[in-house]
Amino acid sequence: MTSAENRLLSLEGRVAIVTGAGKGLGRAYVDALADAGAAVVINDVDADAAEAAVEQIRKAGGRAVAQVGPVGSTEVAEALVNRAVQEFGRLDILVTNAGILRDTVLWKMTDEDFDDVIRVHLRGTFTCVRAAAVRMREQGDGGRIICIGSPTGQVGNFGQTNYAAAKAGIVGMVRTWSLELARARITVNAIIPVAATGMTETAPFLKPYVDALHAGGPLPPYARRELSFGTPEDVAGLVVFLASDEAASVTGQAIGLGGDRLALWSHPAEAVVAFADRGWSATAIAQAWNKEFAEQQQPAGQKFPEPY
């Protein structure tokens, strides 16, 4: 989507916080939100990246400030909300995007690998959304909360125990918050993005496409459609849409975007149901499993092309 097309959905007068917005997808989100007219609070642990984003947005005529700090704690979350209110008088939109990876297989994953990822993604999303919800409920004008999931959280991925737990947990919280905050007219949705960033550049099966992007060339339809792989800017239109008045009735959803592929994910639902009078013995389950359930077992993992 071009910036002119994004601007058709105006966010003039709105105030947004985006965490982890110095680089990668967060940077594209914050640029698009500012371009649509929102004032933005740019959070990152990387102060230089956050300041550079602020400078560029201001140069283009937008309103932006940096609030540096590691997302995860209540203190950082509350400081972010306070900064939005101090600088711009209110808070309308929160995008919880900050993230890290500590990939390794289960049997090599340390407690620290697990805790670091859970702290930034899962706890960081919880603390920031809680602080934002308090403020938005006080304001009484509704609001937009956009959290970030991942294909890994939806279907699993080799080497990502910690990240799968965090991202699946985020989507679980999103569904819960969409119920809890509905009365306050605050929508809560999850984006399931895919894009070329520092986070994905090292995936071997994406290398040819990352190289193509670095060379300034377009990506083939296979990458943009089947792999859902493109640039961070390809995903930004979804953030602007979800933040806009057009999405007032969209809540509790997990929506994928990457390259040319926009997708609505299904929520978990029972795939097969059977009943037994007076309950299920192990033997009865074994019989029913083979007869009715076995063929309906659900796939795990993502389909990656060679050489993954």
Ligand SMILES: NC(=O)c1ccc[n+]([C@@H]2O[C@H](COP(=O)([O-])OP(=O)(O)OC[C@H]3O[C@@H](n4cnc5c(N)ncnc54)[C@H](O)[C@@H]3O)[C@@H](O)[C@H]2O)c1
């Ligand atoms: N790139 C993808 O294909 C992809 C796919 C699925 C999900 N995601 C998710 O999208 C989000 C952004 O990822 P990205 O690919 O742009 O990664 P990235 O590494 O390019 O950017 C992440 C940003 O977050 C910042 N950050 C890290 N820890 C932080 C903390 N504690 N507090 C504040 N900022 C912090 C980093 O400095 C960086 O600027 C993440 O939540 C990631 O899990 C990305």
